[in-house]
Amino acid sequence: MRKYNNVVKNVVDNNLCVGCGICEPVCPTDSLKIKLNQDGTYEPYIENNECDETGNCLKVCPFNPFPDEEVRTEDEISDKINIQGDHYGHSKAFGKYHSLHVGYAKTYREEASSGGIATWLLKKMLREKIVDAVITTVEDTSLNNRLFRYKIIDNPEQLDLSSKTKYYPIELSEVLRLSQNKQRNYALIGLPCSIKAIRLAQINDPEKWNHIIFTISIFCGGLKSSFFTEYLASKIGVKPNEITKSQYRVKNIDSSAGDYSFSCTKKGEQNPRILPMKEVGDMWGTGYFKPNACDFCEDLSGELADISLGDAWIPPYNQDGRGNSLIITRTVLAKQLISDGIAEKQLICDVITKNQAFLSQEGNYNHRRKGLSYRLKWAEKDNKIVPPKRTKKVFLENPIKAKIFRLRQRIQNESTFFWKMERNKMESNFEKNISATKKKLMFYTKLDHLFRKKYWIRKLKGK
Template identity: 40%
Template sequence: MIKIPKVIDLVVKNDLCIGCGVCVYQCPSNALEMKWNDKGFLIPEISGVCDSDGGCLDVCPFNPIPKKEVTTEDDLADVYLNDATKHHSKIGKYLGIYAGYSNQYRLTSSSGGLATYVFIKLLEENIVDYVFSVKDSTKVGVNYEYSIASTKEELLNASKTRYFPVTLATVLPKINELKGKVAIVGVGCFIKAIRLAQHKNPSLREKIPFLIGIICGGVKSRFFTEYLSGKIDVELENIRKPEFRIKDLNSTASDYSFGCLDEDDGKEKTIKMREVGDMWGTGMFKANACDFCDDVTTELADISIGDAWIHPFNKDGRGTNVLISRTNLSEIIIQDGIKKGDVTIENISLENILMSQQGSFNHRHTALKYRVKRAKKRGFLVPPKRHSNYNITNDFKLVQRYRMKVRSFSLYIWAKNKNSLAFDAAIKRKLSILGYLTYLYQRKKRIIKRIQRK
């Protein structure tokens, strides 16, 4: 009887794989390899003989049957974030909450440049010797991938946001060959996978002393890049160096563009994202696993960094970060940067950090119970979740249902016909229904708030 890796059987087949690739690193029999699936995501596939020891499942952030001591992010935080003196159910353990930017790297980064600043400080202060970050790939058909940086110059080449599937499987297998310590950047699920790997292999805790978490609105399929490139008339085979957050310094932070180099004519072409429509609230091209993630602020990282989508920072097209420190080392780096004048950072309130990610909290916390219940009714396995006790109104249930329809339909349609005009026509009706349902839901919320204020 052929043995099937447990992560394939219990996670991939349930459409809960996020592509982190830590299972590939963990597999003792080297039976897994990351491949592109028909939805434009990287997932593990069987490439060798499996011994079914279950190690691959132990490090999976969407493991539906986790060990008791690491059931949720809260359990892992109790192990790895002992410095943190404060806690909030929505953002996890923390020391400080800030907003600001790097004075040197702001304009060359997607937002405020603080992630780049922190990584460079980690190298300059010899806290780590290497950084695993995402940069341009030289592989055919792959725009970006994780790579190993050991110099400031290499890090500066990886200082932009990449809405493109990547996997840690390209770098983690090399970690034991590297002499020295490593810092890693990742979204919440990737950071959780690393913490689970540290739990299973305690030596990795010393080897990886620092994690930077990027606050994430959802992992996008490679179809997202293909679709946006099609909107600016770049053929799939000619896409080079896509940029997802091209700033408009004379406008607001959210008024950014997508652009890429067209290898056919050597020209860079761009389009304002506001011309494309809502690619985030609708869930288009998003991984299914993201609908079962309740970690909005990368709670398990040493430091969490995102965009300051709140007044007055959102009015500045140069970009501003929100930042949550969770360990003493992250606090030292922040305070030292302020003292030396390397960064412009101010304390913000808990209310402000919650407001900056309000849409994500509303979707991933408030509506989680509905999605979990619906998935279980259809026979899918779902990992234990912390924020699955909210009851939502029927109008919000309809919004959720249509977001899920739009998400899955967008992947299905693009796989059939990779033409942006045809795609827009095919999905138009579903987007119109979702837009109308969302309008009714938001209108009802506003009416209720007005009544409550009286």
């Protein structure tokens, strides 16, 4: 089955690359380079003819369609790295864990996306010299086609620059190369697929990669291509080459956590322009500007990280516009750091149950796991190559659900296709072009809701 032993042929050409960037620094012949492609996501390409097909790149790729049995899925990798030790809880939805909390960091919450736990934790690790430096994300508009990048930070005071969620592609190649130049220990924050890639690299070549001693995963409902930012900015009169200071989660502290805005500052202007996300409609459930790879990813929380941080989308926490974090620790060290933060009164946290943690990500789970079983079956039928998954392939019995998953895939493709066509036009036909599929999706989603018991219970309660 396998013809070529590199990621370009096996991953990129099968439309499975998510653009994490880790394949580049493991290439022994320096043949791979990473670029932002025409669809607004990163991908590797082969720059010279020196690829020796040793397959190092494939071994670290989170979307390798042909992994070895011992690293087949997150389950096997988790057993192999065994970061939890012997005593841990387990959830089918978010993997092994030591503790579950919802809460916030008193000092950083306001400037953060959720409860500010990520910024607090990275600062704590630097201040207490648990790590020498952290690998995190910052704004950088010095290159024409890039708004954010990864950066190594060793001064805790600089970490405020890195807080807040960036719904934007950010790749690791450059920073991982840099991290290997000095003999230092690092903490790294990233999406679940990036953490998986780091774990695969550590399994494959421990000596080279064990300098990353702590990993933080943010929960993920899917990546957004750079087109997402362009699309939002266009709604407030800012062209692609005029975007600076994008913020994706501007809080409305007088409202609920879900009522946030996008903002960016047009080049040459002082004040940000604001776009309440409720004016744009559902960008997440519909799959706008999402890479195909994300539809074949079943790790919503970062099961292989020391700690996972997300949003607490359950009452009463989701009613608080100041934001709360869902916190899942998976190692003894991570659990201890959170306990210390609570004891030192820097963190305000409630212990939550496994079911509460699940409910706070239920929508994400349904699309990623239930939808995946269906997408896998379709991929098999269409003879498409996809990586092995834990989720079983089945055709959905519910025809409405099946239609919804199919339409979401179509929105993904059409949003990218039409935006590419329309992004530089004065009068964009994007909304007109995508409206037929969007209307169909809205129709079937409504129909699906009508058949749900929960919908009627909420209606009867007047919510």
